[in-house]
Amino acid sequence: MTEYIDVDVRPILRAGGEPFSVIMSALESLKPAQGLRLYATFKPIPLFAVMADKGFVHSEQPLDAGEWEVLFTPAATKQATVSSAAAAVDDWPEPAVKLDNRDLDPPEPMVRILAAAEKLGPGETLSALLRREPVFLFPQLEKRGFRWLGGFTPDGSTYELTVRAPA
Numbered sequence: 001m002t003e004y005i006d007v008d009v010r011p012i013l014r015a016g017g018e019p020f021s022v023i024m025s026a027l028e029s030l031k032p033a034q035g036l037r038l039y040a041t042f043k044p045i046p047l048f049a050v051m052a053d054k055g056f057v058h059s060e061q062p063l064d065a066g067e068w069e070v071l072f073t074p075a076a077t078k079q080a081t082v083s084s085a086a087a088a089v090d091d092w093p094e095p096a097v098k099l100d101n102r103d104l105d106p107p108e109p110m111v112r113i114l115a116a117a118e119k120l121g122p123g124e125t126l127s128a129l130l131r132r133e134p135v136f137l138f139p140q141l142e143k144r145g146f147r148w149l150g151g152f153t154p155d156g157s158t159y160e161l162t163v164r165a166p167a
Contacts, residue, residue: 002073002074003033004034004037007022007023036056036072038068039063039067055074055075056074058071058073059073092164094125096124097126109130110136110137112128114140128160130160133152133159134161137161141163146165146166147166148162149161150162
């Protein structure tokens with residue numbers, strides 16, 4: 001199980017400051033297999049790519065008043081961007097459908113994934129390869145009751161997404 005170090009940058013952001021150096025300093029102090037729990041006044045989407053480049057995957061959860069809690073987990077622990085009700089990837093069946101959407105322009109990857117997901121049987125999964133993290137897809141999956149796991153490959157060139165149908 002990953003141990004997380006808490007970094008609350010909300011006071012810095014509320015004061016109009018830039019918390020990037022605080023986050024990077026905390027990151028440098030992590031021990032192997034430790035993660036970072038970040039609290040921010042907004043969903044820090046630009047930070048997701050930076051952290052992926054440093055070998056971390058993320059999961060985010062909205063808090064009250066538009067604030068966010070984001071867990072950054074070392075990719076080596078096999079955790080990933082996870083929907084709020086997700087289980088460990090080891091508990092998921094092999095994908096029934098595999099999609100390679102890396103050569104498609106938005107919104108086609110999202111359209112293809114949603115269409116394929118709707119055809120899955122209860123508890124079945126699909127996997128998809130993408131050029132970027134599908135941030136606009138996640139709310140659509142959640143609204144339809146799907147769970148997901150995802151993260152960038154170690155070289156950062158491909159986002160691997162697994163979607164699981166409701167059981």
